[in-house]
Amino acid sequence: MSLRGRLTETTPERVSGVTDSYIVRNFVGALGIMLRDRTTAFYFAILVGVTLLGVVGPMLAPYGIQETQYNAATGQVLQAAGPSVAHPLGTTFAGYDVLSRLLVGARPTVITGLLGGAMILSIGTAVGVTAGYVGGRTETVLMRFTDFVYGVPLIPFGIVLITFLGVGFLSSIVVIGLILWRGGARVIRAQTLQVKQYPFVRVAKATGASTPRIIVKHILPNVAPMAIFFLSLGVGYAIVLQASLTFLGVADPFTPSWGVMIRNAFRSGYMSEAWWWSIPPGFLIGLTVLSTFMFGRGYEDLVNEDAESAETEAVAA
Amino acid sequence: MSNDPPLLEIRNLEKYFEESSNVLDVLMRREPSQIQAVDDVSLTLEENDSAAVIGESGCGKTTLLLTLIGLHDATGGDIYYKGQPVSEFDKSDWREYRSNVQVIFQDPFNSLDPKMTVAESLKEPLKIHGIGDRDRRVREVLEHVELSPPEKYLGRKPANLSGGEKQRVSIGRALVLEPDVILADEPVSMLDVSTQAAVLNTMKNLIDEFGVSMLYISHDLSTVSYISEVVNVMYLGRVVESAPTEQILADPKHPYTEALVSAIPVPDPHYNRERTEMSGAPRDPVDLGEGCRFRDRCPAVIPPDDLEIPQAAYREVIAFRERLARDDLTLDRVRAELDDSTDTDALAAALREEYFDHDLMGENDAVLDTALSALAAGDGDRAGDLLRGRFESVCEQTPADVTTDDEWTVACHYYDDDTQIEEKRVPTTD
Numbered sequence: 001m002s003l004r005g006r007l008t009e010t011t012p013e014r015v016s017g018v019t020d021s022y023i024v025r026n027f028v029g030a031l032g033i034m035l036r037d038r039t040t041a042f043y044f045a046i047l048v049g050v051t052l053l054g055v056v057g058p059m060l061a062p063y064g065i066q067e068t069q070y071n072a073a074t075g076q077v078l079q080a081a082g083p084s085v086a087h088p089l090g091t092t093f094a095g096y097d098v099l100s101r102l103l104v105g106a107r108p109t110v111i112t113g114l115l116g117g118a119m120i121l122s123i124g125t126a127v128g129v130t131a132g133y134v135g136g137r138t139e140t141v142l143m144r145f146t147d148f149v150y151g152v153p154l155i156p157f158g159i160v161l162i163t164f165l166g167v168g169f170l171s172s173i174v175v176i177g178l179i180l181w182r183g184g185a186r187v188i189r190a191q192t193l194q195v196k197q198y199p200f201v202r203v204a205k206a207t208g209a210s211t212p213r214i215i216v217k218h219i220l221p222n223v224a225p226m227a228i229f230f231l232s233l234g235v236g237y238a239i240v241l242q243a244s245l246t247f248l249g250v251a252d253p254f255t256p257s258w259g260v261m262i263r264n265a266f267r268s269g270y271m272s273e274a275w276w277w278s279i280p281p282g283f284l285i286g287l288t289v290l291s292t293f294m295f296g297r298g299y300e301d302l303v304n305e306d307a308e309s310a311e312t313e314a315v316a317a
Numbered sequence: 318m319s320n321d322p323p324l325l326e327i328r329n330l331e332k333y334f335e336e337s338s339n340v341l342d343v344l345m346r347r348e349p350s351q352i353q354a355v356d357d358v359s360l361t362l363e364e365n366d367s368a369a370v371i372g373e374s375g376c377g378k379t380t381l382l383l384t385l386i387g388l389h390d391a392t393g394g395d396i397y398y399k400g401q402p403v404s405e406f407d408k409s410d411w412r413e414y415r416s417n418v419q420v421i422f423q424d425p426f427n428s429l430d431p432k433m434t435v436a437e438s439l440k441e442p443l444k445i446h447g448i449g450d451r452d453r454r455v456r457e458v459l460e461h462v463e464l465s466p467p468e469k470y471l472g473r474k475p476a477n478l479s480g481g482e483k484q485r486v487s488i489g490r491a492l493v494l495e496p497d498v499i500l501a502d503e504p505v506s507m508l509d510v511s512t513q514a515a516v517l518n519t520m521k522n523l524i525d526e527f528g529v530s531m532l533y534i535s536h537d538l539s540t541v542s543y544i545s546e547v548v549n550v551m552y553l554g555r556v557v558e559s560a561p562t563e564q565i566l567a568d569p570k571h572p573y574t575e576a577l578v579s580a581i582p583v584p585d586p587h588y589n590r591e592r593t594e595m596s597g598a599p600r601d602p603v604d605l606g607e608g609c610r611f612r613d614r615c616p617a618v619i620p621p622d623d624l625e626i627p628q629a630a631y632r633e634v635i636a637f638r639e640r641l642a643r644d645d646l647t648l649d650r651v652r653a654e655l656d657d658s659t660d661t662d663a664l665a666a667a668l669r670e671e672y673f674d675h676d677l678m679g680e681n682d683a684v685l686d687t688a689l690s691a692l693a694a695g696d697g698d699r700a701g702d703l704l705r706g707r708f709e710s711v712c713e714q715t716p717a718d719v720t721t722d723d724e725w726t727v728a729c730h731y732y733d734d735d736t737q738i739e740e741k742r743v744p745t746t747d
Contacts, residue, residue, distance in 0.1 A: 198427045199422035199423075199424055199427050199428040200427060200428055200429055200430045200438075202383075202386075202388060202420075202422065203420060203422065203428060203487075203490070204441065204445075205386075205388060206386040206387070206388065206415065206418075206419070206420045207415055207416075207419065207441070207442045207445055207446075207494075208411070208412055208415030208416065208445050208446065209441070209445050210445075213445070217430075217433075217441070218430050221430070221432040221433075222430070222431070222432060
């Protein structure tokens with residue numbers, strides 16, 4: 001049975017308290033609809049693969065990442081040696097095994113994506129839903145602040161912030177999260193405005209539901225599809241932005257993410273000759289980001305799903 | 318006979334919205350325009366009573382309802398629940414009010430959260446008010462709204478329900494707290510006709526069975542007699558007539574009610590009856606000012622006593638004056654169509670052609686001509702004064718509510734006798 005089938009099958013069953021929970025059920029349900037599309041399922045599989053790589057990659061690495069490799073025959077350091085059986089992706093200028101570094105580098109990349117995406121999602125949703133639902137002065141303040149953040153140039157601001165927070169792997173992710181939530185906030189606010197004028201929200205209010213209850217039970221589940229979309233976009237942006245920051249040298253160069261590999265290749269001056277050093281991490285970054293974006297594109301299917309019920313609405317009206 | 322206060326009483330309720338003003342308005346110190354959505358509405362709902370509010374789209378029915386459930390703050394007047402004014406409610410009063418006054422909205426397709434199953438939607442009010450034994454209550458209420466067996470529906474989402482089933486769930490959700498009052502906003506208008514009857518019957522039975530009172534809001538007089546004993550007819554924010562349903566259907570007093578009643582379809586293709594003519598659409602409820610609000614569409618506007626004028630011609634004059642007062646005349650367009658745009662006589666003639674189909678006689682004709690000439694010469698104020706001097710109608714003053722003993726209230730200048738509703742009107746022949 002397909003993954004989608006299994007996902008949707010679990011939803012109506014009361015498998016456990018977790019799957020029965022309101023938000024989890026809707027999240028899984030939305031994912032199930034999105035995965036009906038083959039393209040989306042394909043990119044989702046790639047994302048799962050990259051995530052798995054992040055988990056098990058370091059264990060698979062054949063050599064240590066700072067272990068200088070020597071030519072067995074001559075005893076010389078393998079400086080930027082091309083691909084061979086012992087080193088399928090060649091070695092770096094310092095004689096490190098590229099494949100090992102690539103496998104170990106998957107973890108920081110995945111962590112960047114997930115943490116950055118999660119920060120973007122949570123800040124964006126919190127700001128968007130609060131502004132949209134509460135309205136009035138709160139909305140004005142929050143949205144003007146969002147506009148302000150929109151005016152902040154990304155990379156220079158990142159560099160400045162990192163100077164304050166100190167160069168580090170985590171601080172670079174925090175910087176990314178602190179800037180990139182702005183797009184999500186705007187769109188989720190718009191969605192909230194739409195959802196909050198539906199009669200079911202009015203009924204809930206008229207029955208005496210508290211504002212937090214309405215937000216958690218009615219607003220969040222109904223903006224969740226959009227939130228998934230922004231989560232996937234956020235993951236992609238976070239990875240790209242961190243790679244850029246690393247390349248510029250303002251993120252921790254000692255955490256061997258894929259971005260750091262490209263940077264080191266560039267710094268060594270061997271980037272053009274030692275293609276096996278720079279192209280694999282570049283390709284993997286590209287593939288991961290592409291997959292997150294394409295997975296986000298699956299959101300269209302969700303919208304179409306909603307549109308079907310919207311059509312009956314229009315007919316009835 | 319007890320002297321308990323009525324269950325729900327609305328006294329002179331007003332809800333105005335201010336049209337959004339921009340920076341320029343603030344700088345110019347312009348008063349923002351007021352949208353008079355609900356203006357001086359009073360009605361009472363006794364226990365086990367069912368009253369209806371009828372009116373066209375945009376007459377303020379829904380605003381009235383949203384004000385009743387506390388989603389809008391009233392601009393003036395008050396709502397009394399069991400004799401206690403809503404404006405003085407504290408938190409626990411509101412809690413009680415919200416559990417005892419439930420609402421059913423018009424649109425069944427958006428009344429249920431698409432992400433919630435039927436069971437969750439029905440349990441929500443119970444959870445909010447901390448009432449236990451939810452599973453049993455939900456099952457019971459589903460059976461009451463004729464969705465049985467309940468097991469079939471409990472786990473479904475709204476997407477898997479038909480329109481009628483959705484509306485039944487909405488009704489169930491309103492009933493699950495066993496409220497005193499249900500406010501129903503056109504609960505069947507978006508359903509098929511066959512489903513309408515079934516849902517209406519269910520509602521009717523439930524009113525009797527649960528002993529709830531219902532305020533039924535609709536634009537459709539034909540469904541009202543199913544549900545309600547008393548009808549309030551609303552036009553542009555005001556109640557123009559209110560009477561027991563059967564009487565109002567048999568013998569409507571207000572010209573607007575008459576038009577509504579005559580618009581109820583009769584399922585007989587050969588039946589030929591006189592219809593009351595009503596043209597155009599209601600005005601925007603912005604800055605309505607004094608006067609009967611129906612006067613620009615009324616088929617029986619009252620001319621001054623000493624004025625001899627056919628009703629159709631008089632209505633044209635009234636409509637023209639109305640547009641003049643609102644600066645709503647297409648002067649520029651009429652002028653552009655002239656050969657010589659400076660020729661005021663030609664402009665006056667063209668205006669007459671544009672706005673008047675009927676001929677006027679004698680003095681009336683002369684006054685209109687003078688007024689049009691003044692208008693063409695650019696003196697709109699003088700034109701207005703001239704026309705008012707000749708053609709001012711009693712309908713430009715707000716009619717008082719006239720009430721008789723048999724609970725018949727009507728606000729129209731034809732009925733301005735203190736105690737009796739008396740047919741003063743001559744039938745109009747257009």
